[in-house]
Amino acid sequence: MTPGPIRILVTGGTFDKEYDELAGTLFFHDTHVAEMLSLGRCLLEAIVERVMMIDSLEMTDADRARIAARCREAPESRIAITHGTDTMVETAAYLGRSIEGKTIVLTGAMVPYKFGSSDGMFNLGSALAFVQALPPGVYVAMNGRAYRWDHVRKNRERGVFESV
Amino acid sequence: MTPGPIRILVTGGTFDKEYDELAGTLFFHDTHVAEMLSLGRCLLEAIVERVMMIDSLEMTDADRARIAARCREAPESRIAITHGTDTMVETAAYLGRSIEGKTIVLTGAMVPYKFGSSDGMFNLGSALAFVQALPPGVYVAMNGRAYRWDHVRKNRERGVFESV
Amino acid sequence: MTPGPIRILVTGGTFDKEYDELAGTLFFHDTHVAEMLSLGRCLLEAIVERVMMIDSLEMTDADRARIAARCREAPESRIAITHGTDTMVETAAYLGRSIEGKTIVLTGAMVPYKFGSSDGMFNLGSALAFVQALPPGVYVAMNGRAYRWDHVRKNRERGVFESV
Amino acid sequence: MTPGPIRILVTGGTFDKEYDELAGTLFFHDTHVAEMLSLGRCLLEAIVERVMMIDSLEMTDADRARIAARCREAPESRIAITHGTDTMVETAAYLGRSIEGKTIVLTGAMVPYKFGSSDGMFNLGSALAFVQALPPGVYVAMNGRAYRWDHVRKNRERGVFESV
Numbered sequence: 001m002t003p004g005p006i007r008i009l010v011t012g013g014t015f016d017k018e019y020d021e022l023a024g025t026l027f028f029h030d031t032h033v034a035e036m037l038s039l040g041r042c043l044l045e046a047i048v049e050r051v052m053m054i055d056s057l058e059m060t061d062a063d064r065a066r067i068a069a070r071c072r073e074a075p076e077s078r079i080a081i082t083h084g085t086d087t088m089v090e091t092a093a094y095l096g097r098s099i100e101g102k103t104i105v106l107t108g109a110m111v112p113y114k115f116g117s118s119d120g121m122f123n124l125g126s127a128l129a130f131v132q133a134l135p136p137g138v139y140v141a142m143n144g145r146a147y148r149w150d151h152v153r154k155n156r157e158r159g160v161f162e163s164v
Numbered sequence: 165m166t167p168g169p170i171r172i173l174v175t176g177g178t179f180d181k182e183y184d185e186l187a188g189t190l191f192f193h194d195t196h197v198a199e200m201l202s203l204g205r206c207l208l209e210a211i212v213e214r215v216m217m218i219d220s221l222e223m224t225d226a227d228r229a230r231i232a233a234r235c236r237e238a239p240e241s242r243i244a245i246t247h248g249t250d251t252m253v254e255t256a257a258y259l260g261r262s263i264e265g266k267t268i269v270l271t272g273a274m275v276p277y278k279f280g281s282s283d284g285m286f287n288l289g290s291a292l293a294f295v296q297a298l299p300p301g302v303y304v305a306m307n308g309r310a311y312r313w314d315h316v317r318k319n320r321e322r323g324v325f326e327s328v
Numbered sequence: 329m330t331p332g333p334i335r336i337l338v339t340g341g342t343f344d345k346e347y348d349e350l351a352g353t354l355f356f357h358d359t360h361v362a363e364m365l366s367l368g369r370c371l372l373e374a375i376v377e378r379v380m381m382i383d384s385l386e387m388t389d390a391d392r393a394r395i396a397a398r399c400r401e402a403p404e405s406r407i408a409i410t411h412g413t414d415t416m417v418e419t420a421a422y423l424g425r426s427i428e429g430k431t432i433v434l435t436g437a438m439v440p441y442k443f444g445s446s447d448g449m450f451n452l453g454s455a456l457a458f459v460q461a462l463p464p465g466v467y468v469a470m471n472g473r474a475y476r477w478d479h480v481r482k483n484r485e486r487g488v489f490e491s492v
Numbered sequence: 493m494t495p496g497p498i499r500i501l502v503t504g505g506t507f508d509k510e511y512d513e514l515a516g517t518l519f520f521h522d523t524h525v526a527e528m529l530s531l532g533r534c535l536l537e538a539i540v541e542r543v544m545m546i547d548s549l550e551m552t553d554a555d556r557a558r559i560a561a562r563c564r565e566a567p568e569s570r571i572a573i574t575h576g577t578d579t580m581v582e583t584a585a586y587l588g589r590s591i592e593g594k595t596i597v598l599t600g601a602m603v604p605y606k607f608g609s610s611d612g613m614f615n616l617g618s619a620l621a622f623v624q625a626l627p628p629g630v631y632v633a634m635n636g637r638a639y640r641w642d643h644v645r646k647n648r649e650r651g652v653f654e655s656v
Contacts, residue, residue, distance in 0.1 A: 014352060020488045021438040024342060024383075024414075026354070040286030041274060042308035043324060055352075084354075110205060112351040116444035122204030125289030128308050133297035144206035144292050159205060159350045173514035178516060185602040186651045188506060188547075188578075190518070219516075250516075274513040323514045368614030369602060370636035371652060438533060450532030453617030458635050461625035472534035472620050488535060 005045040006131055007076040008033055009067060011091075013052040013084030015120055026059040028053045032113045033082060044117045044128060047076070051109075056091070056108075057083025057112055064094040071099050078131045088140055089154055089161075096138040096149035105131040107141045110159055169209040171240040171296060172197055173231060175255075176217040177248030179284055181276040188224045192217045196277045197246060200288055208292060211240070220248025220255070220272075228258040235263050245270045246288075252304055253318055253325075255303040260302040260313035271305045274323055333373040334459055335404040336361055336396060337393040339419075340381040341412030343448055345440040356381045362396075364452055371455060375404070375463070381421055381437075384412025384425060384436075391416045392422040399427050409434045416468055417482055424466040424477035433468045475489045497537040500525055500622060501559060503583075504545040505576030509604040509611055520545045524605045525574060525586040527615055536620060539568070543566055548576025548583070548600075556586040563591050570623045573598045574616075581653075583647055588630040588641035599633045602651055639641040 010016070010031045017026045051070055052063060071079050083091055085108045092106050094111050107127035109120035127141040138149040142161040153164050173180055174180070174195045181190045198211050216227060235243050236282050247255055249272045256270050271291035273284035291305040302313040306325040338344070338359045345354045361376050379398055399407050411419055413436045420434050435455035437448035455469040466477040466482060470489040481492050502508070502523045507516045515653040526539050543562055563571055573589060575583055576601045584598050599619035601612035631643040634653040645656050 002276060014349075019439055019443055021342075022484070024354075026352075029199070036286070039283060040308060041283045041324060043326075044308040046308075064212035094216075103237075111186075111347055115347055116442065116443065119205045121285035122200070122206070123290035125291075125308070126204075126293040127289075129290040129293035129305065129310065130297055133294055133310070141293065142205075144201070144204060144208040144289070146293065146297070153229070156350070160205060162207075178513075183603055185506075185606055186648070188518075189515075206563065226652070275511055278608060279511055364614070365636070367611060368618075368636060369611045369634075369652060371654075372616070374636075447531060447533045449613035450528070450534070450617035453614035453619075453636070454532075454621040455617075457618040457621030457633065458625055459640065461622055461638070469621065470533075471521040472529070472532060472538075472617070473623065474537040474625070488533060490535075 004078065004126065005047060005076050005092050006047055006083050007074045007079045008048045009070055009079060009081045010050045011056070011059070011063075011067060011081060011083050012065065013082060014112055015084075015109045016053065021159060025113070031082070033124070036113060036121060042128070046128075047100060054084075056087040059081045059084070059087050060099060062146065064091050066112070067091065068095055068098050071095060071102060071104060072074060076115050077102050077136075079104045080127045080131045083108050084142070085110060085142070088142075089149075089152055090153070092138050092140050092149035101136050103131055103134050103136050104145065105134070105141045106139070147156045168242065168255060169240050170292065171212060171238045171243045172210055172212045173234055173243060173245045174212060174214045174217070175220070175227075175231060175245060175247050177199045177246060177272045178221050178276055179246050179248075179273045180217065182278050188194070190276070195246070197288070200277060200285060206292070211293075218248075220251040221253050223248070223255065225258070228255055231255065232259055232262050234265060235259060235268060241266050243268045244291045244295045247272050249274060249306070249321060252306075253316055255315075256302050256304050256313035256316070257275060263302065265300050267295055267298050267300050269298070269310065270303070271306050283323075332406065333375060333404050334456065335390065335402045335406060335407045336374055336376045336382070337398055337407060337409045338376060338378045338393060339384070339387070339391075339411050341384050341436045342386045342440055343437045345413075346442050349378060354440070359410070363448060363453070364441060366451060370456070374456075379404070381410075381480060384415040387412070387415050387421070392419050395419065396423055396426050399423060399430060399432060405430050406431045406465075408415050408455045408459045411436050413438060413482060416470075417477075417480055420466050420468050420480070423489045427466065428458035429464050431457065431459055431462050431464050433462070433474065434467070496522060496570065497539060497568050498620065499566045499571045500538055500540045501571060501573045502540060502542045502564055503548070503551070503559060503575050503599045504543070505548050505557075505574060507574050507601045507602055508545065510606050515607060518604070523574070525616070528598045528605060528613060532613060532617060534620070538620075544577075550580050551576070551583065553655075555584070556583050558580040559583065560587055560590050563587060563594060569594050569628075571596045572619045572623045575600050577602060577646060580634075581641075581644055584630050584632050584641035584644070591630065593628050595623055595626050595628050595632045597626070597638065598631070623626070
């Protein structure tokens with residue numbers, strides 16, 4: 001397989017949260033996606049684009065429209081999106097209803113990358129593999145699986161994604 | 165996608181090396197694959213089977229025959245194999261020539277999982293995604309990509325895999 | 329030097345904060361001090377006693393009285409206290425004014441132990457050394473130094489302790 | 493306490509070993525002491541001097557003479573030395589017999605700093621505290637304790653230091 005270039009749209013989420021040691025709170029500083037790709041010795045031709053840097057609980061439909069626009073405008077047909085897990089399913093549905101002909105895979109993390117025992121590296125590896133191998137469509141890649149946008153929900157009690 | 169169960173065959177490799185603090189050397193104790201799946205919050209139905217626990221430089225054709233036998237005998241049609249990177253391509257070729265009708269993905273790591281800044285979690289996530297999404301065949305999943313067994317070599321100077 | 333047993337009073341603070349992956353917030357679960365001593369291969373005769381588990385911004389004078397009582401009642405003459413950094417100086421002053429004849433060293437961390445790049449292990453090693461080697465008195469051990477309780481303040485802008 | 497400047501002599505040891513991902517072996521690249529001081533938010537006036545970068549099993553009496561010379565020539569009266577654990581006791585004895593009027597503390601690690609679960613940060617914090625607080629003499633700071641050079645041995649079976 002010689003995949004063409006892949007675009008990675010960064011929107012924030014737990015993935016990129018950091019600890020502010022002066023305030024004792026969590027905040028966004030910048031994305032760690034490039035650092036994570038480097039740690040994973042990733043040699044894909046990947047363009048990392050920071051679209052926004054927010055907690056997905058704060059994501060509005062205007063934000064989703066902006067993400068959809070970036071998906072449409074991007075010359076790449078394979079796009080990975082890092083996203084908070086709380087409303088990942090909503091954004092996936094928004095994109096699923098409005099975009100055709102591209103393979104789009106959303107992923108995120110339950111624990112910030114910077115906090116050591118994160119699922120972030122596993123999920124990023126998984127999402128980048130699915131985005132290369134799956135046919136056009138919008139998917140959520142979490143917990144080692146890929147779910148079609150219209151067959152997934154987040155189980156908030158257990159902190160995992162499941163088929164519907 | 166509702167993948168059936170996936171078998172993960174463990175053969176050792178850098179992936180699972182640990183530091184012996186009394187001897188000051190690297191050694192194999194046990195596999196970390198189950199711990200890594202747990203850290204990745206992986207919810208695939210995955211059966212982890214330890215076939216051997218060796219440095220891939222020491223792998224013989226008898227070892228490869230044993231791995232091939234385990235691939236054939238396994239009831240699962242999707243199999244991931246953790247393997248040292250030094251002879252991963254040789255084992256992939258051995259399996260590629262002798263097994264049909266199954267999707268088999270080999271992966272490994274350049275740095276032991278236990279040593280902090282490892283590519284292991286990224287590669288495992290990637291391999292498990294490829295094994296679900298790719299058609300039957302034997303592949304090497306490293307550096308964020310999947311290479312067919314007959315189109316890959318390890319570049320030992322750079323420590324990466326590349327297409328041939 | 330053959331130090332007698334040392335008591336470690338745990339009061340909470342950033343030291344012991346964890347990330348709640350369901351809520352996306354920081355919380356206290358249990359103390360990590362025993363795990364940290366084990367990681368440090370510490371062979372001191374140390375008794376770890378959990379007095380409370382709170383953010384030091386919430387610490388009241390009643391809490392401080394309780395800590396002081398535990399210092400007085402403890403049979404050991406050398407006591408280390410893990411404490412949030414925000415009001416560590418206040419608690420040190422409270423103890424400095426009310427306890428005599430014991431070496432008491434307070435320490436903490438700017439980043440939770442569980443978040444990877446923490447100063448916690450360094451500070452704990454430092455505090456346990458100072459508590460063995462310093463004469464009776466109450467000290468704050470942070471930033472590699474030991475400050476007497478009446479000669480220290482926290483510089484909140486820089487997140488460090490300094491002499492006054 | 494307002495300690496004067498402290499000199500940290502780096503000699504190598506497990507402390508500073510790294511994993512060579514191309515060769516799959518352990519090697520010395522450069523010292524991590526400055527990075528460790530930064531991670532520990534250490535504000536001591538510390539001068540880090542790299543004297544040599546070797547496994548302590550390879551340390552000769554000529555090397556020890558060089559370390560002793562650096563201790564004598566240094567303007568500081570408080571000196572910490574990072575050292576492999578295998579012959580730390582021998583070097584401590586060499587210094588103990590030949591240097592007077594300075595507080596010298598040797599420390600090291602059982603696991604490389606770069607390998608995640610290291611005792612290095614704990615030991616460095618401990619050594620820097622002891623070097624400030626102890627009277628002149630030569631000490632080994634390991635396992636949370638400070639041992640006088642003529643009252644310590646390494647228990648190689650258990651990987652710890654103990655009083656003699």
